[in-house]
Amino acid sequence: MTMTNELLRYFRAKEKERASETAAATQCPFCSVQCTLQLVEERIVERRRYKAVPTDNPTSNGRLCLKGMNAHQHALHPERLLFPLAKVDGRFVRVSWEEALSLIVERIISIQKEDGVDAFAVYGGGSLTNEEAYLLGKFARVALKTRHIDYNGRFCMSAAAAAMNDAFGLDRGLTNPLSDIPLAQTIILAGTNVAECQPTLMPYFYEAKKNGAFIIVVDPRETKTAALADLHLPLKPGTDTALAVGIGKVLLDEGYIDEAFVCERTVGFTEWKQHIEAVKMDEIARVTDVPAEKIRLAARKYGEAADAIVLTARGLEQQADGYAAVRHWMNVVLATGKIGRPGSGFGSITGQGNGQGGREHGQKADQLPGYRSIEHPEHRRYIANIWGISPDELPRKGVSAYEMMQKIGAGEITGLLVMGSNPVVSSPNAAFVAKALQKLKFLVVADMFLSETAELADLVLPVSSYLEDEGTVTNVEGRVCFRPAARKRPGEVKHDWEILCAIAHKLGKGRYFSFTSAEEIFNELRLASRGGKADYYGVTYERLRRERVYWPCPDAHHPGTPRLFTERFAHPDGKARFAVLPFRPEKEETDEWYPLYLTTGRVLAHYLSGTQTRRSPALSARQPEAVVEIHPRTAKRYGIGPGMLVRIETRRGAAVVRSRYNDQIREDTIFVPFHWSGLQQINNVTSDELDPHCRMPAFKRCAARVRPVVDLGRN
Ligand SMILES: Nc1nc2c(c(=O)[nH]1)N[C@H]1C(S)=C(S)[C@@H](COP(=O)(O)OP(=O)(O)OC[C@H]3O[C@@H](n4cnc5c(=O)[nH]c(N)nc54)[C@H](O)[C@@H]3O)O[C@H]1N2
Ligand SMILES: Nc1nc2c(c(=O)[nH]1)N[C@H]1C(S)=C(S)[C@@H](COP(=O)(O)OP(=O)(O)OC[C@H]3O[C@@H](n4cnc5c(=O)[nH]c(N)nc54)[C@H](O)[C@@H]3O)O[C@H]1N2
Ligand code: SF4
């Protein structure tokens, strides 16, 4: 007995000696807030335990949500890809980097020779760092010389980005810092579910409420965000354009126009006024299915407020007329002059970790770094000079993300590099996308996991995760944030930027890609963005180690620009533009065969195509499968009990998910999150109708029908 106790004591002492704790600073890889944290690793002999401890920064102020708390679970997951995999006879086999790079280069050369330079395309993502997004754009244009590059942000920010550019002359998600939110007396949240999508931002709204703000939420569901609202407008999906026109009408009729602002700082008011005057409120109420009185109350609350903020997100943007919906909300903001002051402004809340920076530096089909245009001779000259090539060598603009998929389907694009996206799950009409990708002569996917898209690849390249990859991202506020590397890379994993440099070297373009660190790439990006609209020239790594800097920041002494448009807008004449755009009547409509509106979106515990969060035990346990939110009265009409498997059919196909009764959703609408694949994949049924202004797909509305798969409700 004594012996055992002694032994135990001995082992405990030994254990203590070998137990250790290390902590490394990092940043959550998921949404646009970019909360900071420390990943603490406790080591007790062979056992390792990790915990995430939030740290302070001026955006999230020491908060972290459920996803951030558990993000390390996917990064440390045993299914992480550790070496390159090539498909041989339909199965993946391990290959060396040397073999992988030789294969890519051989395929690029042969495809471009057989089918033309534009036949090889690049598909990027908003999770890539600024450095990687920048380098991907340069890689496509300089190493591949292809015009075909676009990225998943097309499905995310394109409606708001185009609207911001056209109305204000500049596209930065929020015109104001988040700290302005508590200063507003009225806040309109249109098609945004902050409570589940940017949870750590909620305290800004709580604070506003404490200060007496009136909050209006526009959403077909009464979401967790709507729980905060003083007024909820549960409109019919896809009718936001009409709603914003209705609000404008009340503001005009009831004298809330800021004539001095309109006259000094805007163009196009008269045309807007004529358009709005002809509008009938009962027609607006009929189209949106929101009582005219409620629309009037919303407009009055907005009009009366000395300061007010309008925030939109994907609910109204991911529509076949998403651009028009955003422009009409901007009309409302401009007509009342509620922008460019503390507590007054407009914002489209960005989504992905680098949803903002990812769209500024050249991943878009028509764009060069710093928001320069690939069709503008001056811009071409400037960037060609930075890159050390002749402007004539720069390709022209290509097509948008989904159109690239259509070109793949049509056999025009025959080779594709995917870096940072999982389009087989996240594209509209995804069954078509999966089929199209299988037609490619060569598909190479760089990912941390064997995603649904990687499964279709000829070659899969393992990349570092957020824990291992140093770099910068630009968050929801338009603030550039530095993310340090917290851990060594596992296996033979490479950073995305290293992969691009290695391929470029093998293609004989090494002299344009001789980078040895993320910081070196950032320094070139600074130069490339200099003088552009998204000017990062004054932002340095040294500075970012101390602060999060708002762009534009043109020189090292510039403080950065928290609030935009205080004096002038970014168009050459300094004035903002009103727009007159119709409500698109030709949108996918319900009929007797497809009587319900299907809308899609997110849940708190999961992230986008789910590649990462489905691999996190804590997050997966929280919500293991997709559900269809359905009103109990609608469900009963189709014999659907709570928790039953439901078959959802649209004009394109079917998905099967479990029902969840929700008496806070419109009776004519069902909601399904898109984070799952296989039978539960809702994008197999969504519509690929694109907004003609920005090519945004209509993820948020199509016509559907439902029926129970197994009738568990009866015995
Ligand atoms: N938990 C979690 N957070 C995320 C993400 C995630 O996947 N999971 N993704 C990140 C990314 S990339 C993005 S883009 C953002 C997205 O953030 P959000 O846009 O806020 O999220 P969604 O759930 O797509 O849509 C928001 C709301 O739009 C509503 N809606 C549906 N149809 C309509 C309509 O016709 N009109 C209006 N007005 N509303 C409608 C939905 O009911 C939903 O509540 O979230 C980011 N944060
Ligand atoms: N029905 C419906 N569909 C939608 C939406 C919707 O609301 N409804 N929303 C759309 C929106 S807003 C978005 S943003 C898209 C996003 O959709 P996706 O582009 O598919 O986004 P993710 O799931 O983030 O895909 C990222 C993939 O890249 C990998 N990855 C993560 N970080 C890195 C990295 O640093 N490097 C590399 N190489 N790989 C990385 C992940 O493992 C994952 O496989 O989905 C869109 N699809
Ligand atoms: S998901 Fe967004 S809100 Fe949650 S911890 Fe990560 S960055 Fe913060």
Ligand SMILES: [Mo]
């Ligand atoms: Mo997004």
